[in-house]
Amino acid sequence: MGARLLPGPASAGLWPFIGCAIGAWIAKDRWPRLAPYLVGLLFLTSGWLDARLSLAPPPAPDSIAQLAQKHREVSLLGVLNRSPAVGPERSTLLMDCQALLEGQDWRPAQGLIQLTLPGPPPPGIVPGDLFLARAAIGPVPSYGVPGAFDYREYLAYQGIRASGFIRSPALIAKVTQLPPPSLAQRLRFLPERIRYRLSRLLARTLPQPEAGVYQAILLGEMAGLPPTVLEDFKASGSVHILSISGLHMALVSLVSTLVISFLLRRSTWMLLNLPAPKVAALLSLLPLTLYALIAGFNPPVVRSLVMVAIFILALLVDRQWSIINNLALAALILLAANPPLLFTASFQLTFGAVLAIAIFAPAGSEIIGRLPAPKTDCSLPVRLGHGLRKWGLASILASLAATLGTAPILAWQFNRIPLVSPLSTLLIEPFLCLWSLFLGLAACLLTGLPALAHQMFVWGGLGIKVSVGLARLCARLPASSIWVPTPGLGLTAAWVAGLLLLAHWRRLSRRGVGLGAGLIVILCLIDLRPLLAKPDRPQTRLSVLDVGQGSAMIAELPDGEVFLIDGGRKPSPASAGFDVGENLIAPFLWRRGLTRLTAVICSHPDADHFNGIPFILRHFRPQTLWINGSEHRENGYQELLDLAAQLKVRVRVPVPGQTLGEADGARLVSLTGGQAGQTTSSPTAASVNNQSLVLSLSQGRIRILMPSDIEQQEEEALLSEPNLASTVLVAPHHGSDSSSSEAFVRAVGPRLVAISAGQNQSGHFPAPAVERRYQDLGCRVLETAAHGSIFLATDGQQVKVKTYR
Secondary structure, three states, rough: OOOOOOOOHHHHHHHHHHHHHHHHHHHHHHHOOOOHHHHHHHHHHHHHHHHHHOOOOOOOEEHHEEEEEEEEEEEEEEOOOOOOOOOEHHHHHEEEEEEEEOEEEEEEEEEEEEEEEEEEOOOOOOOOOOEEEEEEEOOOOOOOOOOOOHHHHHOOOOOOOEEEEOOOHHHEEEEEOOOOOOOOHHHHHHHHHHHHHHHHHHHHOOOOHHHHOOOHHOHHHEEEEEEEHHHHHHHOOOOOOOOOOOHHHEEEEEEEEHHHHHHOOOHHHHHHHHHHHHHHHOOOHHHHHHHHHOOOOOOOHHHHHHHHHHHHHHHHHOOOOOOOHHHHHHHHHHHHHHHHHHOOOHHHHHHHHHHHHHHHHHHHHHHHOOOOOOOOOOOHHHHHHHHHHHHHHHHHHHHHHHHHHHHHHHHHOOOOOOOOOHHHHHHHHHHHHHHHHHHHHHHHOOOOOOOHHHHHHHHHHHHHHHHHHHHHHHHOOOOOOOEEOOOOEEEHHHHHHHHHHHHHHHHHHHHHHOOOOOOHHHHHHHHHHHHHOOOOOOEEEEEEOOOOEEEEEEEEEOOOOOOEHHHHHHHOOOHHOOOOOHHHHHHHHOOOOOOOEEEEEEEOOHHHOOOOOOHHHHHHHHEEEEEEOOOOOOHHHHHHHHHHHHOEEEEEOOOEEEEEEEEEEEEEEEOOOHHOOOOOOOOOOOOOOOOOOOOOEEEEEEEEEEEEOOHHHHHHHHHHOOOOOEEEEOHHHHOOOOOOHHHHHHOOOOEEEEEOOOOOOOOOOOOOOHHHHHHOOOOOOEEHHHHHEEEEEOOOOOOOEEEEE
């Protein structure tokens, strides 16, 4: 999860950029103190503008981004650009395209495309190899849901603007390159080939989860982690230990420096003529760079390498170490090279954590200094115990500072704050970083001695077993992590101001503390004011979310009652493991500031209407789960009912005409009842779709009809319903030709039709004949596949419509 990184068009950043540039030029002479701040704003707006422009697909007609605009199956020829990411259920390959075959004609193609396939890829293809693959290609899938992670934007920053799905590894074949690759090409892919071989060695040598954890901390690849293990590390707040970060780089640098210093001290000439500590620190950059290359040289690794390199540079030039100055220099170097990094979660978390530790370091040093020091003539165990107490307290304080500093970032990007992170970090870090990481790095260097390398991986796996167990234990603690709504800019600024006030309150006067507290209150009110203000007229809202081929709608009544109407999407091999409740519905609710639901309504037990509801039940605790009472059971539906019983959520079946919610003239009504209350003459013979609950949401003279997946048989039965005419119709069965008969559409008479369907379902959902039928009757048609989420708001007199893509 995570928010959309850069909302808004690129043109929106042009005028702020120009304004900051002019302001900085004027202020440099007249207001010299203001000039640095304007230069900082100029830097930020230029990065924002550059980031927006970088998202535009290449205009070249042979670009794979242009060729993949239309969903179709083709043969692709290209080079494997990166070591494959092999997960428990699927793998991803990154191809640098060279050509595309459609029908009998080859045509040139260029650019990166991400290919997904079930299971592991063929073992004979390594990075740098030319290969052929048969794949269904298209644009990178993306969901127009506010608050949801924008995967298309995320990949666009990496230069990937197309995706494809390979049905089977048998549809991949290695191609012999003629002429053979040059020396420069072989050297270019050497680090990725080393990563590939190490990844396969780990998969052969160790069982899960040891292999997956080692792939994460050694190679920077988390795709191989079992989902349950990854969730335990997330819930315990220790997932950052699995990501290659400054901590890993610092440990490698420390050990490298110690080893090199030991070797240099063996030479008298070195000691007499060269500063051994500086030479050792400088030479440690070589193993650090090699480690970064093997780890894939991805952005978090590069950030860590730059930060450690700056520390070593300060040592070489005899400059006093200032963590804030060096942190700013590292950020400047990285952002100058790649401005969009500023808007990524990993960049914000890395620098936010280190900055928070730096801000609280003086206070932490004062607390640690209060520990009673041992006597000078005390025994070695006493001195060791004192050292361990200092180290433990320092670790807890540093982790606590990092948790406080990154809390608003975690809330904004992931809506989750781990409360036990200081404890879990203290427990897990020694085993995973001081034991398993060092043994793993040593084993990588000794791969020429397979037996010894295998044994070292096995020994390191013991530390991983302990770490996984500790993460599971911490994740099971009460309130180990909390899910929170997305904070606004005012609350985020108030949190940051509060941390600064907490860190420096002793240095401030009473007036300064009072002004700081007042500023925090004002910043909080900026976000709370819209919640406290009441609209002139009570409004009813319906949000039709873009969940792909499925259905999820949020109905909000004027008194604050909130209903989730269905919540699922069609499962597919390409999206295995994707939870629509966790990744789309919940982020939208949190972005709206919602933490509780009045009820969840499951219109019928098809997976594309319910498979995201379990996550919603766990984290939004509705009072009631309304179902249609059908005896039909798809995989997972009985588990949903069992979960509701476990969480003490009432499971009820409505009767025809029952009001499910009512406030200020707005009503949510079930026009049809459960299976026993169907309007068809033979309920037992009705299809599963025809057993769907049909809902009506109304206020004043505005009515919205939501018939779920009913087909023409049930539509005909509904024609006798006196309150069928509606202003808005959510098209039955995703616009399929099995529904939306002309008689039904004329009886409803909608001015607006909303169709919830997937992006690659053109020709079926919606059916072209159905779409024309609506248009011929003068209806405005909006599709989630084309327009994203559809938002309706009414005061009973008119309907306001917005979309989000």
